[in-house]
Amino acid sequence: MENLRELFQVMTRRFGFLNKNCCTTGGTEISLVQSHILYEIDHQHNPSMQQIADTLGIDITTFSRQVQSLVKMNLVKKTPDAEDRRIQILSLTTEGKYVATTIDEQMNLFLNDVFSHMNDFEKETVIRSIKLLNNAMAKSSMCCGNIQG
Amino acid sequence: MENLRELFQVMTRRFGFLNKNCCTTGGTEISLVQSHILYEIDHQHNPSMQQIADTLGIDITTFSRQVQSLVKMNLVKKTPDAEDRRIQILSLTTEGKYVATTIDEQMNLFLNDVFSHMNDFEKETVIRSIKLLNNAMAKSSMCCGNIQG
DNA sequence: TTTATTATTTGTAATTTGCAACTATATCAA
DNA sequence: TTGATATAGTTGCAAATTACAAATAATAAA
Numbered sequence: 154m155e156n157l158r159e160l161f162q163v164m165t166r167r168f169g170f171l172n173k174n175c176c177t178t179g180g181t182e183i184s185l186v187q188s189h190i191l192y193e194i195d196h197q198h199n200p201s202m203q204q205i206a207d208t209l210g211i212d213i214t215t216f217s218r219q220v221q222s223l224v225k226m227n228l229v230k231k232t233p234d235a236e237d238r239r240i241q242i243l244s245l246t247t248e249g250k251y252v253a254t255t256i257d258e259q260m261n262l263f264l265n266d267v268f269s270h271m272n273d274f275e276k277e278t279v280i281r282s283i284k285l286l287n288n289a290m291a292k293s294s295m296c297c298g299n300i301q302g
Numbered sequence: 303m304e305n306l307r308e309l310f311q312v313m314t315r316r317f318g319f320l321n322k323n324c325c326t327t328g329g330t331e332i333s334l335v336q337s338h339i340l341y342e343i344d345h346q347h348n349p350s351m352q353q354i355a356d357t358l359g360i361d362i363t364t365f366s367r368q369v370q371s372l373v374k375m376n377l378v379k380k381t382p383d384a385e386d387r388r389i390q391i392l393s394l395t396t397e398g399k400y401v402a403t404t405i406d407e408q409m410n411l412f413l414n415d416v417f418s419h420m421n422d423f424e425k426e427t428v429i430r431s432i433k434l435l436n437n438a439m440a441k442s443s444m445c446c447g448n449i450q451g
Numbered sequence: 452t453t454t455a456t457t458a459t460t461t462g463t464a465a466t467t468t469g470c471a472a473c474t475a476t477a478t479c480a481a
Numbered sequence: 482t483t484g485a486t487a488t489a490g491t492t493g494c495a496a497a498t499t500a501c502a503a504a505t506a507a508t509a510a511a
Contacts, residue, residue, distance in 0.1 A: 159345075160432045163436050168314045184467090202489070212469055214471095217490060237476075237477070240489060257305075260307040260310075267435070268438065271434060278427060278434070282431035283431070284309065287309070287313055289417065293419065352457085361499070363459085364500065366459060
C-alpha cells in the first residue's frame with residue numbers, strides 16, 4: 154500500500170498555498186489566521202471568544218490579541234453577553250462581513266479553477282470523498298474528536 | 303451546488319491539527335515548519351536551499367535561519383556543491399533521518415486511524431480522490447502550477 | 452575583465468506566539 | 482450570606498518566526 158502521508162502532505166501544502174494568497178481584499182490586508190477567525194465568526198451562532206479559539210485550536214491569549222487587532226481594523230465587534238458578563242460575543246461588522254465574503258468568493262474561485270481540470274464524475278467523487286474524510290476525522294479520537302466545525 | 307470552500311476549510315483545519323501534534327519525537331521537539339523541511343529534504347534528491355524553500359513557499363531568509371537551527375540540533379547537514387560552490391546541498395543526519403521517519407510513522411498512524419472509520423471501498427475512493435485533487439491543483443495556474451512536490 | 456546574476460547569509464525590526472499572572476464575573480457549598 | 486473555586490478574558494513578559502534590505506561570495510555573460 155502506498156504511503157498515505159505523502160499524499161496528504163502534498164495536498165495540505167497546496168491548500169496552504171491557496172489560503173496564503175487570498176487574504177487581501179481591496180484596501181484591507183489580513184493574515185491567514187485572521188481570515189480563519191473571520192470565517193468562524195461568520196459561521197457560528199453568537200460565538201464567544203473561547204468557542205472560536207477552541208474551534209481553531211488557537212491559544213486563548215494569542216486569540217485575544219488577534220481579535221483586538223481585528224476590532225481595531227473595524228472588522229469584528231465584541232459585545233458582552235447579557236446573561237454572563239464574563240463572556241464576549243463576537244460578530245462581524247459590515248466591513249468585516251464584506252471582507253469575509255470577498256475571501257470566500259476568492260477561495261471558491263480558486264477551487265472552481267482546480268475542479269475545472271476534472272470531469273463531472275471525478276468532481277462528484279472528490280467532493281463526496283472530502284465529506285467522507287471530514288466525517289472520519291471527526292470520529293477519530295487521535296485528532297479532532299473534540300473539535301466541532 | 304454546495305459551498306466548496308466550507309468543505310475544504312474544515313478538512314485543512316483538521317489536518318492542521320493532525321500536523322500540529324506530531325512533531326515531538328523522544329527528546330527532540332521541532333516546529334511544524336521544521337518538520338516540513340525535514341520531510342522535503344528526505345524526499346528530494348540532493349536538494350539545495352533554494353529548492354526546498356521554493357517547494358515549501360518559505361522566504362529564503364527565513365528558511366536559511368530555520369536550517370541553521372536544524373543544523374544546530376544536528377538533524378540536518380549542509381554540504382557545499384562540488385560544481386557550484388554557491389550552492390549548499392541539504393541532507394539529513396542519522397538523527398534527522400530518525401526524527402523524520404518517526405514523524406512519518408506517527409502521521410501514518412493517525413491517518414490509518416482516520417481511515418479505520420471507513421470501509422475498504424470508501425477508503426479506495428478517498429485515496430483516488432486525493433490523487434485527483436493533487437493533480438488538478440498542480441495543473442491550476444491559480445495556485446500551485448510552479449510548485450513541485 | 453568588467454558587469455550582471457544567482458545562492459545564501461546577516462542586520463534589523465515588526466509580528467506572532469505561549470506561559471504565567473492578573474482581573475472580573477459566576478457558581479458551589481456550608 | 483460568605484468564602485472557596487472555577488471560568489472568561491486580558492496583560493506582562495520573553496522567545497520564536499517572519500520578511501525586507503543589504504552584504505557576501507561564486508558563477509555566468511558581455
